[in-house]
Amino acid sequence: MDITTNELDCDSYVKLDAFTRKTYRDVYPAIDPTRPELSQAGKVIVITGGSRGLGRSSFAASFARANADAIVLLARSSINLAQTEKLIKDINPSTYVLTIALDICDEAKVKDTFDKIKDRFGIPHVLINNAGPQRKSLLKYTAGWRRIVSNFSPSWFSTTMGTGMAGILFHLMPFEHAALQYIAIAFFVLNALLFLTVLGMSILRYTLYPEIWKVMIQDPVNSLFLATCPMGFATLIELWVFICVPQWGDWAKTTAWGLWIIDAVAAAAVTASLSFILISQHYVTSLERITALQLLPIAATIVASGVGAEIADILPNAQHAMGTVIVSYVLWGMSTPMAMIILVIYYQRLAVHKLPSRETIVSCFLPLGPLGFGGFSILYLGKVARQLLDESNAIDPLVGHIAYVLGLLLSLLMWSFGLIWLVFALATIYYRSPFPFNMGWWGFTFPLGVYAANTILLGKEMNLMFFKVCGTILSSAMILLWLVVATRTVHGAWHGVLFHAPCLQNLKEKLEDSQDDATNDEA
Template sequence: MTTTLHRSVARSPRTVTRSPRRAPVRVERPVDAFRHIGPNWFAVVMGTGIIATAAATLPVQPHGLRGAATVVWVLAAALLVVITGAFAAHWVRHPEAARAHGRHPVMSHFYGAPPMALMTVGAGTLLLGSDVIGMSAAVAVDWVLWSSGTVLGLLTAVAIPYRMITGQRPQADAAFGGWLMPVVPPMVSAATGALLVPHLPAGQARLTMMLGCLAMFGLSLIAAVLTITLIWSRLLHFGPPAKEAVATVWIVLGPLGQAVTAAGMLANAAPSALPELYAKGLLAFSVVFGVATWGFAMLWLGLAMAVTLRHRTVMPFNLTWWGFTFPVGTCVTGSSVLFAHTGADLFAIAAVALYLMLVGFWVLVAARTLSGVRHGGLLRPPAPVPA
């Protein structure tokens, strides 16, 4: 979620010199607009789609909310089509730039965004789109998007860490929130795949789907915990990231909230796929694990807010700001599922408060993104590394 590919995300704002303000960029040819379309652009779809899916799960459903959420789902689906087309044109017209993204130590991590965008829109199709296109069509669309996103997500979960292991060694202060992007998609697969379990034939089909989602839950959870530990250590030893990447601190909320959501959604699906003993055990696990993980997520939310407020006057706008949306949205869905399983008003209040925060962030970031596209600022070439 960063358009400044050659900026150092590891450098603290205290060591970064201000670069002169550049004039708005005018795209001379339509084809030039695709030159700098990277995988980070799919964060726009993620951040928009989570507005819709989080609304569908809220404990409080005021009149008109579902209709508004459905409109947002349509917008997210349209954005997915447009950005996928632009990304394909980027690969066709500028293959050298596209390959460079895959090799870049920062941008390569954001290849985790396309699969999550696919599955976010797919979940919205099942939860909200069924009112528009019918349940049968919604299930079919979700299967296509979920399957595509899952395959791509598993590939990124292996390929990007492999490149890190076998490629150039990162600096000691290189860890940042973007490192989580390649390993989170399987957790999204687990959460959204749980919605599809009841739509499979009873027996081996449901059992296989259920166990596959549980395996992806564990795959992503353990990888995320290891990565969050590295990010925590980096922040303690080297301070906040560069001002251009402060928003990436919020990405840590993504796997935390998504893990709570996935555990709860899998517990909901378990009775139709697993023996009663295991289904009850998974429900108990989802509550105990979910509450504990939710607590750490709230701690990280406080830290992310404090770091952001401290640097609010020096943070330039870029696509990393979409990190304010999807990760917070997963905390909304996690709080909602905990309320459904515990009946504790604490989680209902938290879900509503976090959703209001999410909507506020989305309005701000969407407006800035639209302005950046209109004036060409988000289509300019990467800036050099600050001295």
């Protein structure tokens, strides 16, 4: 080595530790995945830890260039997995990519996942084990009561939707009985306590762990359940109108109106923001990732429009009532066509990629939500508009009659469209059963409940026994389902198995990234 220059012998790092006099150097050919002898055509590759780092930039990219037939990516972050999937598709559009959000520390889920992979592709040809258990337990999120708070996801608001809808149906039953009203009052009290509990736990969650909010809002599935908050609140407002307003008079009407304004603003904000996040971020990069859960943000505004119609029906001031009707029509118009668009996309997803997994199979009932309450809303709005315009000279009363007739026809058409989705849902449940219990089971209750409400309203407006009987049957089925789901939810909550927020896996991964960066900086 020449000590008079700054140049080092390229083999100095070998010679320093060598215990032999001679060293040998040979040049190996580059391991280029595009070389024909390294082709992976026709092979199935499974990569754990494929969401970032070497798993993404090296392994996934290399096997895509080597023309692998299918690449299965396993990692905890669904967001990062979607980015890796996009990278593979950019490199080789012909490679099939399956992403599965999974914690490899969960032995049972790992076994179940590999069973599914074998059922779908056969035995994989290559396994890249690029993931390992985390070095440090995140006790801040996983110990004692903190685990319950940190895992208290927005999906718990769906319990208030189903409970509130059960109380509403007891009030709307076409075959009236005094006992039904007392049961409706009991459900109103229960739902109010439930909503306050869930809201309090949610506030506590984001107060203690503000970092969870960001990863939750970025999660392509968990964030959609934010829409269940204004919908659960709307059921409370509706029960207030049915139960409290007749007893407490004008101040209760004004209170209901004020609460509805808050709910309408929240619902419109959720619809606009979550829908924009869906189309602006890289969370959903393929048709296969579309689910009926995409309807949740849209349904929030549809529900607000229907409750607005009921609020307008009780307001003593005609100007306030007409303004509420107009705003409710606007809410209906900004959400129902969007729901129809999503239904078209969702049907295409089902036709191309077939039925969803057993874990999300209950979401097949969700199309009944916007169709059921959308029909209820437009019919009730037409009914209230006709009443208001008959008493006003500002607009020709004929406009109100036209609005009512159009509302009746649209409601009937939406009920009919919902009927075929109900058949699809029942057939899907039969075909896919059995399936595991989770918070998604609350998707049985509210969509079926609002569809029953629209059926009852059609029977009342057209004075047809057919719809009244169908509405009673659907209401009874929904209440029985509520009993089953509520019982299993109480059991699961008591044993702690339902307190699981998948979005926390994304947070853990970010924390591990920061730990790795800190370690590298120290090194």
